[in-house]
Amino acid sequence: MTMASHHKILIVGGGTGGICVAARLAKAGLAADIAVVEPCQTHYYQPLWTLVGAGIFSFEESARPMKRLIPEGVIWHQDAALKISGEQKVVVLASSKILTYDWLVLAPGVELDWDAITGARDAINRPNVSCIYAPDYVVKTKSAIESAKNGRLIFTFPPPPVKCAGAPQKIMYLADEILRKKGNREQVEIQYRSALGGVFGIPVFAEVLNKVIQRKGIKTFYNQKLVEVRPTENIAVFADLATGKDLELVSYDYLHLIPPMHPPLMIRDSDVSIAAGPGKGWIDVDPFTLRHQRWSNIFALGDACNAPNAKTGAAIRKQAPVLVDHLLQAMTGGQSKKIYDGYASCPLVTGFGKVVLAEFGYDGKVMPSFPWNQAKESRLMWWLKTLILPRLYWYLMLRGRA
Ligand SMILES: Cc1cc2nc3c(=O)[nH]c(=O)nc-3n(C[C@H](O)[C@H](O)[C@H](O)COP(=O)(O)OP(=O)(O)OC[C@H]3O[C@@H](n4cnc5c(N)ncnc54)[C@H](O)[C@@H]3O)c2cc1C
Numbered sequence: 001m002t003m004a005s006h007h008k009i010l011i012v013g014g015g016t017g018g019i020c021v022a023a024r025l026a027k028a029g030l031a032a033d034i035a036v037v038e039p040c041q042t043h044y045y046q047p048l049w050t051l052v053g054a055g056i057f058s059f060e061e062s063a064r065p066m067k068r069l070i071p072e073g074v075i076w077h078q079d080a081a082l083k084i085s086g087e088q089k090v091v092v093l094a095s096s097k098i099l100t101y102d103w104l105v106l107a108p109g110v111e112l113d114w115d116a117i118t119g120a121r122d123a124i125n126r127p128n129v130s131c132i133y134a135p136d137y138v139v140k141t142k143s144a145i146e147s148a149k150n151g152r153l154i155f156t157f158p159p160p161p162v163k164c165a166g167a168p169q170k171i172m173y174l175a176d177e178i179l180r181k182k183g184n185r186e187q188v189e190i191q192y193r194s195a196l197g198g199v200f201g202i203p204v205f206a207e208v209l210n211k212v213i214q215r216k217g218i219k220t221f222y223n224q225k226l227v228e229v230r231p232t233e234n235i236a237v238f239a240d241l242a243t244g245k246d247l248e249l250v251s252y253d254y255l256h257l258i259p260p261m262h263p264p265l266m267i268r269d270s271d272v273s274i275a276a277g278p279g280k281g282w283i284d285v286d287p288f289t290l291r292h293q294r295w296s297n298i299f300a301l302g303d304a305c306n307a308p309n310a311k312t313g314a315a316i317r318k319q320a321p322v323l324v325d326h327l328l329q330a331m332t333g334g335q336s337k338k339i340y341d342g343y344a345s346c347p348l349v350t351g352f353g354k355v356v357l358a359e360f361g362y363d364g365k366v367m368p369s370f371p372w373n374q375a376k377e378s379r380l381m382w383w384l385k386t387l388i389l390p391r392l393y394w395y396l397m398l399r400g401r402a
Contacts (some may be wrong), residue, residue, distance in 0.1 A: 002324055003020055003098075004090070004098040004099065004100045005028075005035075005091075005097070005098070005099055005100070006099075006100045006101070007033070007035040007075070007099060007101050007102075008030075008034070008102050008103065009025060009033050009034045009035075009101065009104075009105065010034075010035050010037065010091060010099055010101035010103070010104050010105070011035070011036045011037070011104075011105040011107065012036075012081045012084070012091060012104070012105070012106050012107065012108055013037070013038060013106065013107035013108040013109060013302070013304075014036050014040070014043060014066055014070060014076070015038075015043065015044075015108075015109050016046075016107075016109075016302060016313045016316045016393075016397075016398075017109075017302030017303075017316045017320065018036055018105070018107035018302075019036075019043065019069050019070070020246070020301075020316055020317070020397055020398060020400065021107065021260035021301065021320050021323060021324060021399060022070065022071050023071050023274070023328075023400030024237060024320055024321065024324040024400040025324060025328075025349050025400075026071035026073065026074060026400065027400045028324070028328060029283055029331040031071055031072060031073030031074050032073050034071075034073075034074045034075070035074065035075040035076070035077055035097070035099070036074055036075070036076050036077070037077045037079060037081050037091065037093065038070075038076065038078065039078060039079055039080040039094070040066060041065070041067070041078070042063050042065065042066060043064050043065075043066045043069050044062050044063055044135060045062045045063075045064075045313075045390060045394065046062070046163075046164070046313070047164065047313055047347075047385075047389065047390075047393075048062035048390060049062060049130075049132045049133070049167075049295075049330045050132055050167050050171050050174070050176075051349070051386065052132070052138050052169045053130070053132040053138050053139075053141035053142060053171050053174070053346075054141070054142055054171065054174035054175070054352075055178075056174075056352075056386070057386075059135070059139050064085065069398055071400075072259055077093060077099070077321070079093040079094055079095050079097065080093065080094040081094075081266050082092060082110070082266055083269070083270065084266055084267070084270040084271075084296055085106075085270065085271060085297035086104075086270070086271045086272045086292065086294060087271055087295075088367065089101055089102075089104070089297070101297075102295065103107030103297050103298075103299070103327060103330075104295075104298045104299070104330065105169055105298075105299050105300065105301070105323070105327070106272065106298065106299070106301075106304065106358050107300065107301055107302045107304070108263060108264050108266075108267060108302075109163075109263075109264075109302060109303045109304055110161075110163055110261040110262060110263055110264075110304055111261065111262060111263070111264050112131075112134060112258075112259045112260075112261060113262060114259050115238035116260045117227060117228060117229060117260075118227065118228040118237075119228050119229040119231060120229055120257060120259055122229075123229040123231040123257060124137055124257060126231050126236070127140065127143075127147070128144050128147065128252075128253060128254050128255065128344055129144070129229070129231065129254070129255045129256075129257050130144045130254075130255075130256060130257070131258055131259075132167060132256070133163075133167070133172050133258055133259075135193060135393060137151075137377045141171065141256070142178065145179065145254055146178060146179075146182060147169050147254075148188060148253035148254035149184055149188070149252070149253075150187045150188060150189065151188060151189070151251075151253035152189045152190075152191060152251065152253055152254075153170050153172075153175060153188055153189070153190050153191070153253060153254040153255075153256075154191045154193055154236055154250065154252045154254070154255050154256065155171065155175070155192050155193070155256040156194070156224075156226045156236075156255070156256060156257060156258055157169075157192070157194035157195055157196060157258065158195055158226065158258050158259060158260040158261070159195040159225055159241075159304075160195070160196065160262055160271070161261065161282075162258070162311070163261060163303045163311040163312070164310075164311065164312050165200075165201075165310060165311075165346070166200070166346040166347075166348045168192075168194070168256070168258055169192060169199065169348070170349040171256060171279075171352075172190060172192055172218065173212060173216065173349060173350045174255070174349060174351065174352070175190065175352055176190055176216045176249045176334070176351070177258075177351045177352050178301070188253070189219065190216070190217075190218045190219065190248070190257040191218070191220075191221060192218055192220045192221065193221045193224040193226065193236075193238060193250075194220070194221070194222055194223075194224060195224060195241060196222060196223075196225065196397070197222050197223055197227045197242075199213065200348075200358070201364060202358065202360055202364045202366065204366060204375045204378060205356060205358045207375070208356055208375050208376055208377070209348065209356070210349070212260070212350045212351075212377070221238075221242075222242075222377070223240060223242035224238045224240060224241070224248075225238060225239045225240070226238055227247065228237045228247075229255065229257065230232045231384055233251075234251055234252050234255075235249050235250065235251055235252070236249075236250050236251075236252055236255055237249055237250075238250060247256075258397070260280075261303075262281055262302075263281060263282055263283065263303075263304040265305055267281070267282075267283060268281040271294070271295075272292065272294075272295065272298060272300075274306055279306040282305060282306035283300040285299070285300050285305050285306065285307055285311070287306075287307035287308060287342065288339045288340055289322070289323075289326050289338075289339070289340070290305070290307070290319055290322060290323045290326065291326055291330075292339060296330070297330075299326065301316055301319040301323050302316050307340075307342070308362060309342040309361070309362065310344035310360070311342075311344075311348060312344045312345060312346060313393065313397075314343070314344050314345035314346075314359075315342075315343060316397075317397055317402060318341070318343040319340050320397075320400075321338070322336075322338045322339065322340040322341075324351070325338045341361045341362060341367075342361035342362030342363070342365075343359070343360075343361045343367055344359075344360060344361070345357065345358065345359040345360075345369075346358045347384065348383060349385065350377050351377075353379050353382050353387050354378070354379065354382060355377070355378060355381035355382045355384070356374070356375065356376065356377055356378070356381070357369075357370075357374050357381040357384065357385075358375075359374065364391060
């Protein structure tokens with residue numbers, strides 16, 4: 001029988017949410033009470049991957065060694081959580097090590113479900129198929145786009161929830177410009193095939209994005225779900241979610257393939273996730289306090305939660321201080337009054353040097369940071385996206401300062 005190790009605060013996941021919370025708790029003087037469970041040696045700033053895919057940044061610029069980001073004094077279990085029981089207050093690691101805790105913070109992010117699309121695992125290893133959501137397949141995106149000299153490029157959007165729901169169209173707008181720069185945009189057709197009913201959920205931003213799509217001559221197809229890829233024939237098969245019509249077979253020269261996303265199995269299989277009905281498999285938190293609905297000593301933030309915010313790092317920047325305040329108060333028998341209002345932001349890159357900064361909260365409430373109309377393409381916001389936000393991430397967010 002393996003002996004259990006006990007931690008006052010255990011954090012599962014050393015991505016954006018896990019490190020932000022660890023840093024804030026360490027700043028509050030609790031470093032010695034914290035352990036982080038995280039299997040990977042590398043931490044990625046994923047928002048850069050859209051720009052890595054377009055060849056604007058190198059992949060290496062999106063990565064840092066995990067050990068440099070875990071705050072000093074915090075224990076790092078370099079291992080994956082295999083099983084969680086909220087009832088027993090236990091986390092079992094892949095190495096069979098057993099961890100117990102007083103307080104648990106869950107931030108395991110989401111996984112890409114390659115098996116949900118027939119043929120996707122084979123297709124993604126071909127030179128003319130890529131995915132900016134996956135570290136192994138983001139780098140080849142630009143060369144794959146460039147080599148589709150004639151014919152059709154298809155950009156897909158899977159059934160939600162999707163992290164950074166703007167990214168599937170950002171890479172498409174950049175692809176359009178890559179091909180214009182090469183001088184062969186007129187020879188290719190660009191298609192956007194999305195499982196959603198429109199380009200963006202918030203009308204004021206949808207309006208400007210529809211104009212971008214029109215200007216660029218992109219063909220849109222909504223309520224379309226990619227169900228199969230036949231990579232030997234370069235055929236993508238779509239189901240029409242609105243009409244239930246027969247499957248449509250579409251040929252492609254380049255395919256941007258994004259699988260559906262869900263929390264890791266150890267969450268879906270546990271008593272911390274919603275057991276049935278809407279939100280099944282996602283961590284069951286109060287959307288305003290981020291405290292677990294069933295287990296009051298568990299909190300969660302980030303992409304794996306069922307809270308109805310847009311799944312972004314920007315959301316975590318606002319979630320982390322709220323979660324930490326609730327946790328610190330709860331540890332001393334108090335009650336925090338802080339509320340997470342659903343804030344998220346999506347810098348919608350519409351081309352080289354152009355960004356529409358969409359900021360919004362629960363129920364699509366527009367929440368601009370700047371005193372001007374943000375629903376238009378802006379060069380200033382491009383500098384924000386490419387210069388300021390990466391620094392804000394590495395030097396402030398991950399150090400518990402923003
Ligand atoms: C292409 C792309 C573009 C994006 N663009 C933007 C943007 O412009 N703006 C923005 O704000 N956000 C953007 N995002 C979204 C943002 O990166 C995520 O919302 C954010 O990283 C989520 O943080 P998280 O902590 O929930 O998950 P992650 O940061 O993904 O971290 C999860 C961590 O949990 C670990 N983990 C997984 N399973 C286990 C396990 N069993 N045991 C222990 N640890 C485990 C993982 O290894 C990982 O380190 C983008 C994402 C992508 C992919």
